[in-house]
Amino acid sequence: MKSFTVLEGLVAPMDRANVDTDMIIPKQFLKSIKRSGFGPNLFDEMRYLDEGQPGEDCSKRPLNPDFPLNQPRYHGATVLLARENFGCGSSREHAPWALEDYGFRCIIAPSFADIFYNNCFKNGILPVVLPAATVEQLFTALYAQEGYRLEIDLAAQEVRTPAGEVLGFEVDVARKQCLLKGLDDIGVTLESAARIHTFENQWREQSPWLFNVIGKGQG
Amino acid sequence: MAGLTLYDKLWRNHLVEQREDGSALIYIDRHLIHEVTSPQAFEGLRLAGRKPWRLDANLAVPDHNVPTSREERAGGIAGIRDQVSRLQVQTLDDNCRDFDIVEIPINDVRQGIVHVVGPEQGATLPGMTIVCGDSHTSTHGALGALAHGIGTSEVEHVLATQCLIQQKMKNLLVRVDGALPAGVTAKDVALAIIGRIGTAGGTGYAIEFAGEVIRGLSMEGRMTLCNMSIEAGARMGMIAVDQTTLDYVKGRTYAPSGALWDAAQAAWADLHSDADAVFDKVVTLRGDDIVPQVTWGNSPEMVLPVDGHVPDPHGMDNSTQRSAAQRAIEYMGLTPGMAITDIHLDRVFIGSCTNSRIEDLRAAAAVVRGRQVASSIKQALVVPGSGQVKAQAEAEGLHEIFLAAGMEWREPGCSMCLAMNADKLGAGEHCASTSNRNFEGRQGIGGRTHLVSPAMAAAAAIAGHFVDVRTLQESTQ
Numbered sequence: 001m002k003s004f005t006v007l008e009g010l011v012a013p014m015d016r017a018n019v020d021t022d023m024i025i026p027k028q029f030l031k032s033i034k035r036s037g038f039g040p041n042l043f044d045e046m047r048y049l050d051e052g053q054p055g056e057d058c059s060k061r062p063l064n065p066d067f068p069l070n071q072p073r074y075h076g077a078t079v080l081l082a083r084e085n086f087g088c089g090s091s092r093e094h095a096p097w098a099l100e101d102y103g104f105r106c107i108i109a110p111s112f113a114d115i116f117y118n119n120c121f122k123n124g125i126l127p128v129v130l131p132a133a134t135v136e137q138l139f140t141a142l143y144a145q146e147g148y149r150l151e152i153d154l155a156a157q158e159v160r161t162p163a164g165e166v167l168g169f170e171v172d173v174a175r176k177q178c179l180l181k182g183l184d185d186i187g188v189t190l191e192s193a194a195r196i197h198t199f200e201n202q203w204r205e206q207s208p209w210l211f212n213v214i215g216k217g218q219g
Numbered sequence: 220m221a222g223l224t225l226y227d228k229l230w231r232n233h234l235v236e237q238r239e240d241g242s243a244l245i246y247i248d249r250h251l252i253h254e255v256t257s258p259q260a261f262e263g264l265r266l267a268g269r270k271p272w273r274l275d276a277n278l279a280v281p282d283h284n285v286p287t288s289r290e291e292r293a294g295g296i297a298g299i300r301d302q303v304s305r306l307q308v309q310t311l312d313d314n315c316r317d318f319d320i321v322e323i324p325i326n327d328v329r330q331g332i333v334h335v336v337g338p339e340q341g342a343t344l345p346g347m348t349i350v351c352g353d354s355h356t357s358t359h360g361a362l363g364a365l366a367h368g369i370g371t372s373e374v375e376h377v378l379a380t381q382c383l384i385q386q387k388m389k390n391l392l393v394r395v396d397g398a399l400p401a402g403v404t405a406k407d408v409a410l411a412i413i414g415r416i417g418t419a420g421g422t423g424y425a426i427e428f429a430g431e432v433i434r435g436l437s438m439e440g441r442m443t444l445c446n447m448s449i450e451a452g453a454r455m456g457m458i459a460v461d462q463t464t465l466d467y468v469k470g471r472t473y474a475p476s477g478a479l480w481d482a483a484q485a486a487w488a489d490l491h492s493d494a495d496a497v498f499d500k501v502v503t504l505r506g507d508d509i510v511p512q513v514t515w516g517n518s519p520e521m522v523l524p525v526d527g528h529v530p531d532p533h534g535m536d537n538s539t540q541r542s543a544a545q546r547a548i549e550y551m552g553l554t555p556g557m558a559i560t561d562i563h564l565d566r567v568f569i570g571s572c573t574n575s576r577i578e579d580l581r582a583a584a585a586v587v588r589g590r591q592v593a594s595s596i597k598q599a600l601v602v603p604g605s606g607q608v609k610a611q612a613e614a615e616g617l618h619e620i621f622l623a624a625g626m627e628w629r630e631p632g633c634s635m636c637l638a639m640n641a642d643k644l645g646a647g648e649h650c651a652s653t654s655n656r657n658f659e660g661r662q663g664i665g666g667r668t669h670l671v672s673p674a675m676a677a678a679a680a681i682a683g684h685f686v687d688v689r690t691l692q693e694s695t696q
Contacts, residue, residue, distance in 0.1 A: 016546070017539045018418060018518050022658045027639045031284065031303040033258035033310050035371070051664050054303050083539060085419040088452065089658060091354040092256065093370035114422055114454050115354055115368055122372035172386060174242035185372070186269070189380045192236055192244060196382055199235040199246055200273075207346070209475035209483045210248050214321050214342060215275040 002124035003182030007105050008151040009078030011142050013068050014043075019082060020089035021116065025098040029054055038094055039101030043069065069102075073146045081138055082109040086127075087116025096123040106152045108159065110135050121175045124182065126154055128169045154180055222493025224390045225459055226425040229365035229490075233348045235382055245385045248347040250377050251333050252279035252320065254311035255639070256352025260375035261314040271318055272381040278342050279315050279322040281308045282332045283639045287602050287629035291641065295326050304640060318378075331605025331631040334358040334572035338442065339607055341471025345460045345487045350377055355572045355655065357448040360457035361441035363464055363490040365425075367454040389499040391424035391453065392492075395432035397506040402689035404582065405440030406574060406653065406672035408432065408504075409447035410512035414522040416502055421453030424500065427492060428458050432506035438467040439578035446573045450519040450655055459491035513559050513685055514657045514670040516547030521657070523559055525675070525687045531555035550659055551667050552647065560685050562669065565648040567592075567599040567680040568662070569673050570629075571636035574653035575604030577611050579673040584617040586677035586691055592625035593683030599626040600642060602634040626680065638663045651679035 029041045031054055040058035047069060049062040063070045069077070080099070086109040087095060096119045099107070105125055110132040112120075120127045130138070141161065142148045151160040154176060159167040178185065189196075204211050223231070236244040257279070264270070271277065284304035286292055291300060296312065299305035308325060315322035323329045329340060334355050337343035343359040349366035350356060352374045359366035373383055393412055413420070426448050428441075436444065441458050448456025458464075465484060468474050475483045510524040521544070523529075532544040532555065548555060553562070569575070569583050580603060592599050601621045603609035609631055612618055618628045635642040636654035638661065644650050646665025653676050657668040671679065678688040 017543050020518075020656075020658045022656070022661050026660060026664075027637050030255050030639065031301075031307050033262075033307060035259040035262075045660050045664060085422070085452070088418055089354065089656060091352060091356075091368035091370055093259075093352075093372060096370075111419060111422065113419070113452060115370065115449075119370035119372070122370060172242070173240035174238065174384065174386075177240065185384060186267070186376050186379045189244065189376065189382055189384065192382075193380075195236050196244070196246070196272075196380065200381065203233075203246065207483070207486065209479045210344070210347065212275050213473045214278050 001122070001182045001184065004105060004124055004126050004154050004179045006151065006153045007078060009105070009149060010074065010076050011079040011081050011148050011150050012074040012077035013139060013142055014080055014082040015139060017083040018085045018088055021087060021092050021095040022089055024087065024095040025092065026052070028052070030092055030094050035097055036101060038098035039103070042098040042102045043067070076103070078103055078105050079150050079152065080104045080107045081135065081142055082107055083135070084110050084132070086112050088113040091115045093119045093122070096120050096125050100125055108135065108138065121179055122185065124179070126152065126179060128152065128159060130159065130167055130169060134167060221497045222495040224492040224496045224498060225363065225427050225457055225490060226365065226388070226390055227496070229346070229348065230387060232346070233365070242384050242386055244382045245348060246382055247350055247377050248276060249343055249349045250277045251337055251349065251351035251356070252277060252374070253283060253333050253351070253353060254281045254307045255283045256371050257314065257374055258307065258310045259371050260378060261318065263375040264318070264378060269379045271320065271378045274319050276381060277320045277378070278337070279311060279320055280330055280333050280336050281311050281325055283633045283637065284308050285325055285632040286641050287632045287634045288641065289630055292326065292630045301641070328606040328610065331608065332572045332575060332633055334446065335575060335604030335608065338362060338438070339471070339605055341468060341474030344468060344474060345464055345490055350383065354449045355446050357454065357456050358442050358446040358572060360445040360448070360455050361438060362468065363458060363460035363487065365455060365457065368449065388425040388454070389423055391421055391426045392498040392501045393426055393428050394430035394501065394503045395428070395506050396430045396503060397432060398435065399432055399506045399509060402674065402692050403509050403511060404672040404674060405436050405443040407509055407512045408506070409444050410514065410519065410522045410670060411504060411509045413447065413451045413519045414512070415504065416451055418450060418518050418520045419452040421448060421451040424453050426451065426453045426456040428456060433458060434461065437578055438463060439576040442576065443573055447655055460487045511672060511675050511688055513675065515551065515553060515559065516544065517550055517657055517659050518543070518547070519655070519657060519670060521547055522670070525559055525685060527559050529553045529555055529557045529559070562649060563595065563684045564651050564679050565597050566644060566650045567596060567676050568635040568650055568652040568654065569676050570600065570602030570604065570634050571654035572604065572633070573655045574673050575602060575608065577608050579653065580608065580612045580617050583673040583677040584620045586674050586688060587624045587626065587681065588620050590624055590681045592680045595683045596680055599680040600629060600635060601626050602629040603631050605631050635662055637661060651676045651685065
C-alpha cells in the first residue's frame with residue numbers, strides 16, 4: 001500500500017451530502033475482477049452525459065460540463081472536499097479504488113460512513129473529518145479562489161490553508177501508523193499468528209459446533 | 220461495574236488481542252463470499268503466496284450477477300448472456316475450486332442471496348462473528364451474532380488470518396415498545412427508525428434492537444430489520460437470542476444437533492444485554508404509532524407514512540437538507556405537497572436480501588390473492604431469496620397466486636435491487652421496491668425507487684399507485 005505522509009495538492013469540490021458508493025462508482029463497473037482502472041468511471045453518472053459501460057473508452061464520451069471535475073480549474077486535484085456522510089451505502093472497495101485511481105489521496109468532510117472510512121485507509125487514502133462549519137469555510141474559500149490548494153500533514157494531524165490557518169484533526173493511532181508507513185495489514189496480523197492459534201484452539205474447545213461443519217466431505 | 224451489552228459480550232468472546240494503540244484483533248467464525256467483492260482478494264492471496272487460514276470457516280455463493288429468468292438460468296454459468304457478469308460468476312467458481320472453499324453453485328437448490336442462504340443453511344449461528352464483502356451482512360445480527368460488511372482488503376485479510384483489525388464501536392439501543400398495528404411490518408419499523416435517526420444516525424455505533432415489538436417479530440422480520448441497520452449508518456445491528464431464535468436455528472443443515480445442540484443452547488443463553496448494561500445512546504419508538512412507510516427521495520431517511528405528503532424544501536432550515544430535498548424531488552419527478560398515494564408506479568419489485576424470505580412472499584401473496592395487477596404496471600417481479608424459499612413458496616401455491624395476478628415468478632438472486640443483472644428500471648420509471656436503497660440510479664440509470672414492505676409493494680401493484688395496504692386488507696376480511 002502507498003504510504004501517506006504530507007500531501008500538498010489542488011482541491012476539488014463534491015458539494016452535496018450523503019454521496020453514496022453507487023454515485024462514486026456505479027454498479028455496472030463492479031463486475032471487473034481487477035482492482036485498478038476504475039478512475040475513468042469515478043462519479044460516472046454525474047460526470048458523463050451518456051450511460052457508461054464497463055471496458056468502454058471514456059475519452060470519447062460526452063462530458064457533463066456542470067460537473068466540477070470536468071472543469072479545467074479542478075484538473076489534477078488530489079484533495080476532495082465533501083459534505084456529511086460521504087461514502088454511505090455499500091461496502092464496495094471499488095469506491096476508494098476509483099477515487100485513488102483518479103488521483104485523490106485525501107477526502108475532507110464533516111463525516112464519513114463507517115465502512116467507506118475504513119476502506120480508505122486500506123488504499124492509501126486519508127479521510128479527514130473537520131467540523132461542518134470549518135468545511136463550510138473551506139468550500140467558500142475554494143469557490144472564491146481558482147487553484148485553491150491545501151496541505152495535509154498526517155504525522156502532525158493538521159490541514160494547513162493558504163491563509164496560514166492550521167486545522168487539527170483526529171485519527172486513531174493504529175490507522176495512522178499503518179498509513180504513515182504504508183504497511184501491509186495482513187503481514188502485521190500474521191506476526192500474531194501464535195496468538196491467533198492459541199485463541200482458536202481455546203475457542204474450538206469451548207464452541208466445537210463452530211468448527212469443521214462446512215468443508216469437503218461434511219455438511 | 221456496569222453489565223455488558225450483547226455487543227460487548229460478542230466482542231469479548233472473540234478478542235484475540237487488544238493492542239496499545241486502541242485497535243484489536245477479532246476472531247472471525249464465519250466468512251461468506253460472493254462473486255463481486257472476492258476476486259481481487261483471491262488474487263491478492265495468489266500474489267502473496269498465501270493460503271486461507273481455515274477452510275471450514277468459509278462458504279461461497281453467487282448472487283449479485285446471476286440472471287433470474289428461468290430461460291437464461293437454464294444454461295448455468297455458460298448461459299449468462301452478459302459476458303462480464305458471466306466472467307465474475309465463473310471466477311468465483313474457479314477461485315473456490317483452486318482454494319478448496321465450499322461453494323453453493325448457481326443452479327443448486329440451496330443457491331440464493333448470501334444473506335438469505337446463510338441463516339437458512341444454519342451456516343450463520345447465534346454467538347458467531349460473521350463477515351462478508353457486502354454491507355447487508357448486518358442481516359445475520361438477527362440471530363444474536365456480531366455480523367457486518369467488509370471491503371475487499373478485509374475479505375483478503377480474513378481469508379489469510381481468520382481475524383480482522385477492529386476498533387470497538389459505541390453501543391446504541393433502539394427500543395420499540397408496544398405493539399404493531401395490523402398491516403405494519405418489520406420493514407415499516409426499519410424505515411420508521413431510519414426516518415427518526417437519519418442515515419448517519421447509527422454511524423460509529425453497533426445497534427441492538429429490543430423491546431416488545433422486536434420480541435414479537437419472527438426471525439424473517441428480525442432479519443429485515445437488522446439488514447437495514449446499515450441504512451441507518453450502523454455497520455451492525457443485532458437482537459438478543461430467545462426462543463424464537465432457537466426454534467428457527469434447530470434442525471438446519473449446518474446447525475449443531477444432539478449433545479452439541481444442548482451445549483450450544485446453554486452457551487447462547489448468555490447472548491443478551493445484561494439488565495444493568497449501559498448504552499451510549501438510546502432511541503425509543505412506540506410500535507403503535509408506526510404506519511406503513513414509503514420513501515419519496517434518494518436516501519432511505521427521506522421516508523413518510525403512506526398518508527403523508529412530499530415535503531416542501533422551502534420550509535427547511537438546514538441548507539444541506541434543503542438542497543438534498545430539492546435535488547431528490549427533481550430526480551424523483553415529484554412535486555412538493557403531493558400525496559404519497561398519488562405516486563404512480565411503472566414497476567414493482569418484491570425481493571432482495573431485505574424482503575425475499577418466505578414470510579415476505581406470504582405477506583405479498585395475501586394481498587394479491589384473487590386480484591389483478593393494474594394495467595398501468597409494466598412489470599411486477601417476485602424474486603425468492605433462495606432456491607429453498609422458492610420451493611417452499613411453490614409447495615404453498617404462492618407462485619400460482621402471483622402468476623394469476625399477472626406477476627412474474629423468478630429464479631433466486633439479487634435481481635432488481637442493484638441492477639447488476641438483467642433486471643433493471645428504465646430512466647424515469649417509478650418502482651415500488653422491497654429492497655433497501657433508493658439511491659439515484661441504484662436500480663438502473665434514471666430509475667426512481669420507492670422503498671416499501673412486501674405487502675405495500677403488492678398493494679401498489681394492484682392499485683397502480685401507492686395505497687395504504689390496510690384498506691385492501693380490510694376489504695378482504
